[in-house]
Amino acid sequence: MNKIVLVGRLVADPEVRYTQGGDAVANFCVAVDRRYKDKTTGEKVTDFINIVAWRKLAELIGQYLKKGRLVSLDGSLQIRKYQAKDGTNRSAAEIVADNVNFLDRGNGINADNQNSNSNYNQNQGQTLTPQPTTNPAQSDPFNMSAAADDLPF
Numbered sequence: 188m189n190k191i192v193l194v195g196r197l198v199a200d201p202e203v204r205y206t207q208g209g210d211a212v213a214n215f216c217v218a219v220d221r222r223y224k225d226k227t228t229g230e231k232v233t234d235f236i237n238i239v240a241w242r243k244l245a246e247l248i249g250q251y252l253k254k255g256r257l258v259s260l261d262g263s264l265q266i267r268k269y270q271a272k273d274g275t276n277r278s279a280a281e282i283v284a285d286n287v288n289f290l291d292r293g294n295g296i297n298a299d300n301q302n303s304n305s306n307y308n309q310n311q312g313q314t315l316t317p318q319p320t321t322n323p324a325q326s327d328p329f330n331m332s333a334a335a336d337d338l339p340f
Contacts, residue, residue, distance in 0.1 A: 189263040191282050194290070195219035197256050198235060203249035213245035214238070217258065237281040238262070248287060257290040 201215035214237065221232040238260065240248050252258065262284040271277050 190261065191264055192259070192261045193217060193219050193236060193282065194257070194259040195236070197252055197254050197258065199254050201248050201252055203245055210242055211245035211249070213240045213248040215240075215248065215252070217260070237279070238284050239265075239281050240284040240287065244284060244287060251289060252287075259288040259290055260284045261286050 195217035198216040198218050201213045203211055203213045205211055217236050217238055219234050219236055221234065223232065224230060225232050260282070262282045264280060265283050266278055266280050268276065268278045
């Protein structure tokens with residue numbers, strides 16, 4: 188199984204390009220803090236992880252994400268092999284994103300007058316808008332509400 192889940196902030200604005208076939212591809216880097224601090228310096232250890240997204244997900248990322256935005260994403264690890272200009276063989280590791288969740292509000296309102304804090308699933312091909320928050324005392328997370336005549340006692 189090849190599954191990666193990350194939470195971090197964009198290091199720079201995403202770069203969106205289009206293939207000759209017309210597919211959008213977005214490349215961006217996410218800074219992810221590790222759970223521990225460096226023993227010698229006492230500072231947080233941060234990894235900078237390259238991400239690639241395709242098609243509609245790439246377009247949404249280019250439209251709504253900017254440097255500093257907090258995201259969670261899941262995808263798979265991909266190792267690409269290529270030949271550098273100097274002729275040496277190299278490899279690059281990157282995450283191919285399947286889902287990206289925008290975790291902070293960014294600029295707040297997008298062009299459609301909807302909250303820009305949203306989720307996108309590459310496989311389902313739809314944008315999900317967050318539901319309004321409710322009082323936990325009023326919500327029924329297990330959908331256990333029933334009419335009095337439906338109870339067995």
